[in-house]
Amino acid sequence: MITILCVDDEPDMEMLVMQQFRKQIRSKEYAFIFASHGQEALEKLAEHSDIKIVLSDINMPEMDGLTFLSKLKENNITELKTIMVSAYSDMDNIRTAMNRGAFDFITKPINFDDMDITIKKTLSEIEVYANFRHDREKLIAIQKDLAIAYEIQQSMLPKKENPFPERKEFSLHGLLQPAKSVGGDLYDYMLLSANRLFFLIGDVSDKGVPAALFMAITRTLFKTHFDNYPNADLKEQIIHINNILARDNPSFMFVTVFACILDIDTGLVEYVDCGHEQPLILRKATQEVEVLKKKDGGLPICLTEDFPYFSSTFQLNPGDSIVLYTDGLEDAHDVDNVRFTIEPSKQLLKYALINEEPTKVNTELLKNVNSYIGDANQFDDITLLTLKYHGKQ
Known part of the structure; x- marks a missing residue:
């Protein structure tokens, strides 16, 4: 099951997401956690270590989405994939978000089919990265074993x-x-x-x-x-x-x-x-x-x-x-x-x-x-x- 953090200050966002993704939630494909601004999102991340994707609005009170992205980088939270949400006319902020490490973006008004496609694309990238990291760790372990084997072999001669x-x-x-x-x-x-x-x-x-x-x-x-x-x-x-x-x-x-x-x-x-x-x-x-x-x-x-x-x-x-x-x-x-x-x-x-x-x-x-x-x-x-x-x- 993939846990997704949805960060948006619009009061009906939670209801819309739960309605649109009810099948995935029921089948335990997705689980959603909600926050209304960036500061609350950071607190949710601290509570839930299994969050893989963040859907974040850019324009929010207390801590906006761009500041939230900066805080993720400051706190070295780099394994999350962040999808930013904003109006199509807000391209300057979207470009800034991408430069600060956002993986992708969707525009408002939200097309939930497009959101589902974007989430799936993001999950595919997460899987590729996880496989890469697993293979890298295996390679490092093999290299360590070979280094030890080399030392043992050389010590025999x-x-x-x-x-x-x-x-x-x-x-x-x-x-x-x-x-x-x-x-x-x-x-x-x-x-x-x-x-x-x-x-x-x-x-x-x-x-x-x-x-x-x-x-x-x-x-x-x-x-x-x-x-x-x-x-x-x-x-x-x-x-x-x-x-x-x-x-x-x-x-x-x-x-x-x-x-x-x-x-x-x-x-x-x-x-x-x-x-x-x-x-x-x-x-x-x-x-x-x-x-x-x-x-x-x-x-x-x-x-x-x-x-x-x-x-x-x-x-x-x-x-x-x-x-x-x-x-x-x-x-x-x-x-x-x-x-x-x-x-x-x-x-x-x-x-x-x-x-x-x-x-x-x-x-x-x-x-x-x-x-x-x-x-x-x-x-x-x-x-x-x-x-x-x-x-x-």
């Missing part, structure tokens, strides 16, 4: 520039820049023993909140398994994690992973490639950027149970680095929708960053791709994990 300051044999750094409030990329690292370092990077097939949830599950599984079984075989661990994720996957999501274990004493890296991008190896001796040769058969995790993942190795020599990245780096697009590719990053690494520490490598690579993206929307999450091997000290 290691962010220290030098996470193992006591270890001089290596240094590493990771960063993640999501395309949306939250994303599906992940990285992690942990010491499994005094001479074994585990590190990985991953990319969930989707984006946004679903990908972020899948990312959290995947990272938790990796962290739990390698924490609990630090001496277990790398490929067997990944086979086990794949089976857990693939067993119940109604959304058919998957995650590409590149997982490694560094032998800190020798620089030998054992890795399992689960359909991920080819890492870049920065060779100190030759000052070249080497693309790790891709092995066949590394399906992304969660596509099928019991997939026979296998491990391979490559050698890091003192001064060498390895750069792991997700496809957001090479698939970035500029405002003309031209793909960035991996070549600019390889050139930057070779000529400016090949001897630098991981933190600088990552920040400069990210700065370079962000400069290329410019005013375009970021296409995908961008994640970098760089490890530099210093060798035995």
Whole structure:
């Protein structure tokens, strides 16, 4: 039921309104409250918080309609829709009323059919505004939830520039820049023993909140398994994690992973490639950027149970680095929708960053791709994990 406040000093107005709108009143579509001037109208508004529309004459004793409109604004009563009533010849005051915030007007002598149409039009506007406000509040709530989700997701990822300051044999750094409030990329690292370092990077097939949830599950599984079984075989661990994720996957999501274990004493890296991008190896001796040769058969995790993942190795020599990245780096697009590719990053690494520490490598690579993206929307999450091997000290 819509409550309407009718403000008019003519004594027969109440009777006419109640007669003309008797059907709507009887069906509880409308309810009317009456006041004879602006001051009384303000008092009625204070008593009845459910009033949605005000029908107000302009020329009234004690407080006229224009002053009443000003008082509504002073008291910050802005959600009401006010329809002003005056003689057709009183256009100057009607214009003033509209400039002071009136929604619409009708002229005297009152045509009650026109009044009904005007009320319905006003109610339609009220409904549009109410829906807008509801949607806005939902959007604000979603944005708050996403902000919290972003903080939670970021807190799950290691962010220290030098996470193992006591270890001089290596240094590493990771960063993640999501395309949306939250994303599906992940990285992690942990010491499994005094001479074994585990590190990985991953990319969930989707984006946004679903990908972020899948990312959290995947990272938790990796962290739990390698924490609990630090001496277990790398490929067997990944086979086990794949089976857990693939067993119940109604959304058919998957995650590409590149997982490694560094032998800190020798620089030998054992890795399992689960359909991920080819890492870049920065060779100190030759000052070249080497693309790790891709092995066949590394399906992304969660596509099928019991997939026979296998491990391979490559050698890091003192001064060498390895750069792991997700496809957001090479698939970035500029405002003309031209793909960035991996070549600019390889050139930057070779000529400016090949001897630098991981933190600088990552920040400069990210700065370079962000400069290329410019005013375009970021296409995908961008994640970098760089490890530099210093060798035995």
